Amino acid sequence: MITPDDRRHGSRAGYLAGCRHTCCTEPNFRYQKRSKIRFQREGTQIVPAAPVRKRVAWWAERGVSINALTAAANLGSGTISELITGERDHCLKGTVRAVLAVRWEHLPDHALCGADLTRARVYSMMAAGHPLDWICEQAGEGFPKSGVWRSQERVTLGTARALQAVYDAAPLEGPSRASAVKARNKGHDHPLAWDDPGVPAMPFGWSPRRTPTIGRPGRPESTAVENFDWLVSQGVTPARAAERLGVQLDSVRDKRRQLERRAS
Numbered sequence: 001m002i003t004p005d006d007r008r009h010g011s012r013a014g015y016l017a018g019c020r021h022t023c024c025t026e027p028n029f030r031y032q033k034r035s036k037i038r039f040q041r042e043g044t045q046i047v048p049a050a051p052v053r054k055r056v057a058w059w060a061e062r063g064v065s066i067n068a069l070t071a072a073a074n075l076g077s078g079t080i081s082e083l084i085t086g087e088r089d090h091c092l093k094g095t096v097r098a099v100l101a102v103r104w105e106h107l108p109d110h111a112l113c114g115a116d117l118t119r120a121r122v123y124s125m126m127a128a129g130h131p132l133d134w135i136c137e138q139a140g141e142g143f144p145k146s147g148v149w150r151s152q153e154r155v156t157l158g159t160a161r162a163l164q165a166v167y168d169a170a171p172l173e174g175p176s177r178a179s180a181v182k183a184r185n186k187g188h189d190h191p192l193a194w195d196d197p198g199v200p201a202m203p204f205g206w207s208p209r210r211t212p213t214i215g216r217p218g219r220p221e222s223t224a225v226e227n228f229d230w231l232v233s234q235g236v237t238p239a240r241a242a243e244r245l246g247v248q249l250d251s252v253r254d255k256r257r258q259l260e261r262r263a264s
């Protein structure tokens with residue numbers, strides 16, 4: 001909440017920070033009027049609706065509903081529905097712009113998205129040796145202990161975000177070999193086997209590499225070198241890679257020399 005001595009009073013920033021007195025509602029009102037005029041000037045052009053349909057389909061593939069999307073785009077729900085059903089094939093340029101501008105971060109925590117990536121994150125953390133209890137604990141209230149996520153088609157974005165945060169922060173090797181062996185025997189991939197462990201533009205849309213990796217995990221020492229090289233190839237600094245793997249930088253280098261000697 002904004003305090004009385006905040007320097008943002010008297011500007012729209014004050015309004016955005018929560019002030020509802022005229023000192024800040026006035027500038028906000030002026031801004032809205034200006035942008036409305038601009039929007040009307042540019043946004044009333046009639047254009048083909050194909051980009052909207054394509055974008056809605058893109059979101060639908062990721063389990064995001066039209067309602068969540070229209071709310072985030074600040075549009076009436078009828079507008080997009082008519083475009084989807086084909087009742088209309090043209091719309092305002094402003095509508096296209098509003099729909100294309102929606103990003104993951106604009107969707108609220110209570111909106112739903114596909115559960116597949118969240119599930120894959122959990123399983124791959126298990127395949128990396130993190131026990132499920134630990135994962136639940138790290139995710140806190142954002143992740144139900146009940147295990148419903150195993151069968152759910154969709155989860156809330158709040159849950160997906162909580163799990164993504166745990167996934168991003170989790171060391172690439174966990175302490176439990178039993179958890180790793182069990183998960184890998186069930187065919188779950190270690191995070192390093194993913195084609196795309198999180199492209200920033202679409203954090204919840206991703207596809208796992210399709211080659212099965214069932215079987216015994218590799219010897220831990222040589223795996224560490226492989227993992228290390230992989231991380232470095234992804235642009236991670238050697239120091240940070242060693243940190244994520246929970247190993248000493250020197251020991252990785254020693255191990256590599258040893259492997260090379262053995263190979264020659």
Ligand SMILES: [Zn+2]
Nearest residue numbers: 009019023024
């Ligand atoms: Zn104010």
